Amino acid sequence: MRTTLEIDDALMEALLARHPGVSKRRAVEAAIREYLKHDTVARIRALAGKLDIEDVSAELRRIDRHA
Numbered sequence: 001m002r003t004t005l006e007i008d009d010a011l012m013e014a015l016l017a018r019h020p021g022v023s024k025r026r027a028v029e030a031a032i033r034e035y036l037k038h039d040t041v042a043r044i045r046a047l048a049g050k051l052d053i054e055d056v057s058a059e060l061r062r063i064d065r066h067a
Contacts, residue, residue: 012024019027 015027
């Protein structure tokens with residue numbers, strides 16, 4: 001997807017300094033991937049204690065032994 005963005009020069013310089021020899025495109029893509037990875041982890045952690053999960057592993061092992 002082609003997108004035109006106005007990005008703060010200092011932010012872009014800092015990003016490129018962390019990804020030497022990489023194009024602006026690849027550096028921005030890497031930053032977006034990293035953000036999404038951390039955001040996903042944060043969202044999953046926020047669910048801690050909010051979901052009822054039934055541990056059925058013992059039952060599945062019992063079924064496997066009898067199959």
